[in-house]
Amino acid sequence: MSVEPVSCTIKTPVALQIGDTVSDLSRPGVYITDITLAEPVNIQEISFKNYYTAYLTVRVQQREDGSVKWVTCLRNHCLMANPHAEAGSHDYFSIYRQQMSAKPDNVMTVRLILRQPSSEWLNFNIEEINIYPCVKEDTEWDVPAWLSTLTPVETSLDLNGLPDPETVSSSIQQMWALTEIMQASQNAASIGRFDVDGSYDVKLLSFT
Amino acid sequence: MMDEGSDPSVTIAQVVQRLKGTHLHSQLEKQAKECLHRPEIKLESLKDDVRRWLKASGWERKLQNAVYRELHILPPHGHPRAPPEHTKEPLAYMRKAQAGWEKRIMKSLNSMCTELGIPLSRKRPVPEQKELTKKWNEMGTDEPDLSKFRPVYAPKDFLEVLIGLRNPNNDRSEEVTVRSHWGLIQVSLNVCDVSQLRETYPELSFTYGQLGIDDHTHVPPVVSAQDSAAAQQYSRQGCPTGLRAQLWTLILNSYSDPEDLTHYEQLKARVIQHDLLVDNLIYKDVKLTASNDDYYFVFEDYLYQVLLCFSRDTSVLEHFNYDSATPPKSSIHSKSGSEQFSVVYPPNGVIPFHGFSMYVAPLCFLYNEPSKLYSVFKEMYIRYFFRLHSISSHPSGLVSLCLRFERLLQTHLPQLFYHLREIGAQPLRIAFKWIVRAFSGYLSTDQLLLLWDRILGYDSLEIVAVLAAAVFAFRAENLMEVTSLASAEAVLADLSTLKVMPLLQIFLFATAV
Numbered sequence: 001m002s003v004e005p006v007s008c009t010i011k012t013p014v015a016l017q018i019g020d021t022v023s024d025l026s027r028p029g030v031y032i033t034d035i036t037l038a039e040p041v042n043i044q045e046i047s048f049k050n051y052y053t054a055y056l057t058v059r060v061q062q063r064e065d066g067s068v069k070w071v072t073c074l075r076n077h078c079l080m081a082n083p084h085a086e087a088g089s090h091d092y093f094s095i096y097r098q099q100m101s102a103k104p105d106n107v108m109t110v111r112l113i114l115r116q117p118s119s120e121w122l123n124f125n126i127e128e129i130n131i132y133p134c135v136k137e138d139t140e141w142d143v144p145a146w147l148s149t150l151t152p153v154e155t156s157l158d159l160n161g162l163p164d165p166e167t168v169s170s171s172i173q174q175m176w177a178l179t180e181i182m183q184a185s186q187n188a189a190s191i192g193r194f195d196v197d198g199s200y201d202v203k204l205l206s207f208t
Numbered sequence: 209m210m211d212e213g214s215d216p217s218v219t220i221a222q223v224v225q226r227l228k229g230t231h232l233h234s235q236l237e238k239q240a241k242e243c244l245h246r247p248e249i250k251l252e253s254l255k256d257d258v259r260r261w262l263k264a265s266g267w268e269r270k271l272q273n274a275v276y277r278e279l280h281i282l283p284p285h286g287h288p289r290a291p292p293e294h295t296k297e298p299l300a301y302m303r304k305a306q307a308g309w310e311k312r313i314m315k316s317l318n319s320m321c322t323e324l325g326i327p328l329s330r331k332r333p334v335p336e337q338k339e340l341t342k343k344w345n346e347m348g349t350d351e352p353d354l355s356k357f358r359p360v361y362a363p364k365d366f367l368e369v370l371i372g373l374r375n376p377n378n379d380r381s382e383e384v385t386v387r388s389h390w391g392l393i394q395v396s397l398n399v400c401d402v403s404q405l406r407e408t409y410p411e412l413s414f415t416y417g418q419l420g421i422d423d424h425t426h427v428p429p430v431v432s433a434q435d436s437a438a439a440q441q442y443s444r445q446g447c448p449t450g451l452r453a454q455l456w457t458l459i460l461n462s463y464s465d466p467e468d469l470t471h472y473e474q475l476k477a478r479v480i481q482h483d484l485l486v487d488n489l490i491y492k493d494v495k496l497t498a499s500n501d502d503y504y505f506v507f508e509d510y511l512y513q514v515l516l517c518f519s520r521d522t523s524v525l526e527h528f529n530y531d532s533a534t535p536p537k538s539s540i541h542s543k544s545g546s547e548q549f550s551v552v553y554p555p556n557g558v559i560p561f562h563g564f565s566m567y568v569a570p571l572c573f574l575y576n577e578p579s580k581l582y583s584v585f586k587e588m589y590i591r592y593f594f595r596l597h598s599i600s601s602h603p604s605g606l607v608s609l610c611l612r613f614e615r616l617l618q619t620h621l622p623q624l625f626y627h628l629r630e631i632g633a634q635p636l637r638i639a640f641k642w643i644v645r646a647f648s649g650y651l652s653t654d655q656l657l658l659l660w661d662r663i664l665g666y667d668s669l670e671i672v673a674v675l676a677a678a679v680f681a682f683r684a685e686n687l688m689e690v691t692s693l694a695s696a697e698a699v700l701a702d703l704s705t706l707k708v709m710p711l712l713q714i715f716l717f718a719t720a721v
Binding site: 047201206 | 286287289290294298299300311314317318321322327328329330331375377378379395396397398471474478482520521522523536537538539540549551552553555601
């Protein structure tokens with residue numbers, strides 16, 4: 001299912017820190033990133049690549065009947081089971097509509113709250129954020145007008161010694177059916193040859 | 209949490225695709241056709257009757273074993289948007305380190321090739337092919353001049369690379385601080401502590417009988433049931449010596465079908481046809497390691513027969529789908545000279561290092577048919593041994609094993625660790641060679657096989673790191689007295705008298721937590 005992500009503007013993450021951000025020696029443990037959408041969207045999926053974020057909270061700003069309100073969809077979703085260890089730190093994740101506690105419909109802004117309580121890491125973030133809308137199932141595909149006006153050609157052909165098109169087409173159909181069966185039963189077994197036409201004279205290894 | 213990414217139907221489709229076209233598939237079809245003559249198969253309930261018959265005649269169990277084997281070597285499920293290199297190794301800095309290491313090995317091999325004036329590969333002239341075919345069973349009697357060849361790398365070279373691994377997103381200062389890790393590995397991978405290990409390895413506790421301590425003579429029903437998964441579970445408490453060979457082939461599902469025999473003969477033919485530079489490295493390694501070992505020198509010929517064929521086996525390339533390493537490549541011209549083709553060198557993508565033949569040597573005690581020995585070794589390599597010489601964040605990978613060893617030691621024997629560190633005898637410098645070889649060549653063979661029973665039983669190499677820590681714990685008193693790296697190494701030079709299972713049991717279940 002290749003749905004295109006919606007266009008959005010991702011703002012620079014803002015750190016939440018107590019005290020002066022410039023002179024304070026300790027690193028922030030919370031970052032907030034806002035993503036503004038061009039138009040209200042019903043969100044199906046938010047996918048991203050993690051970079052050392054341990055917990056993620058998702059809040060959305062919904063427009064409903066003229067008023068806007070903020071709703072929490074996901075609270076402290078765990079991305080790294082052990083915040084001090086590498087597991088999950090570079091993984092790709094997807095948050096689906098079904099996982100969210102509130103329906104993310106008519107969303108104007110998405111706010112991602114990133115937490116990393118461990119002092120092991122210098123930085124943390126999430127990257128390659130993509131938001132995918134719900135696919136409408138009742139979209140009607142308009143048939144172009146010229147398609148419906150086509151009619152089959154009935155004129156008889158002058159064969160000139162060529163075989164009858166009906167027999168040719170039926171035998172071609174049989175061949176096509178055979179190739180379909182062959183393709184369907186293709187297996188993963190390889191032949192195992194490493195040489196090219198019987199020759200395997202390797203001079204030097206190459207670096208890509 | 210079940211999300212859309214871990215749908216079992218994708219796994220099922222992958223396994224079915226892999227099993228199609230195998231010997232088992234054609235055998236099942238043949239059996240299904242033949243059973244149609246049987247009186248109990250009725251036309252009205254054909255599908256159910258055939259299924260029932262296949263189950264009763266043991267064919268369903270064979271299929272189960274084959275599926276179980278495929279699940280072991282399936283690459284991990286990735287996110288649909290994750291690129292393939294992410295599946296091999298998620299951490300970018302480790303991928304970079306692995307690529308850098310591979311480049312170094314390739315440069316080293318290329319320079320050896322240029323210096324010696326020997327091509328990486330050449331076709332053997334026919335008289336030479338005939339000669340080799342005659343001498344196939346006694347290649348050990350050959351005394352080629354190997355003085356010019358040197359191993360591409362030794363484990364200690366690889367250790368230096370692992371020590372240099374740094375996460376750019378980590379703040380690691382050189383001084384000993386509250387947060388610092390005392391050992392050589394400065395990467396924060398998740399490793400279990402003893403209390404977690406107790407939960408993972410309950411079958412090793414004092415309340416369970418262990419083979420290697422409490423030996424019985426009964427034949428386990430697992431063997432007659434021919435069930436891979438059950439055999440794997442059974443192996444956690446050790447295998448009886450007389451049945452070990454059978455049990456391991458059952459766990460690995462590597463039977464000597466006619467298909468396997470043909471495959472081995474094909475590989476042998478390829479060895480005869482082409483001579484690879486890598487062959488000389490194998491010869492040198494066998495001469496330097498296994499031939500010098502009291503237990504394994506008798507198997508020298510078998511080792512050549514297995515390792516030379518292993519280098520030509522392109523099916524080994526599949527494991528690169530779930531290994532962080534990438535096979536070395538080269539390009540050769542077509543016969544007409546007009547096109548260039550990219551080929552993998554050696555054909556199996558694995559460049560042997562110093563000590564590689566020790567992965568095969570212990571198996572010679574179990575199997576005396578080269579084709580069977582070969583298929584068991586190959587399966588063990590693509591499931592476990594490959595993790596011992598590549599840089600990855602996998603829990604059974606070498607980096608995790610080294611870190612686990614160091615953390616266990618630091619947590620449970622802090623005085624010993626600190627003392628060794630102060631005298632310049634970092635414990636990993638001594639234990640690394642044991643871990644890389646999974647203790648092959650260091651323990652006596654019967655003890656080694658008991659350890660490898662558990663590697664198979666728990667489907668993980670973690671136990672190797674635990675044993676390394678247990679050995680240090682056992683010799684802790686002597687080690688506290690030493691004052692240099694050389695004397696520490698002397699204390700731990702001879703492990704041939706150690707009994708593996710009591711050491712593991714005491715370390716895991718008698719250590720104060």
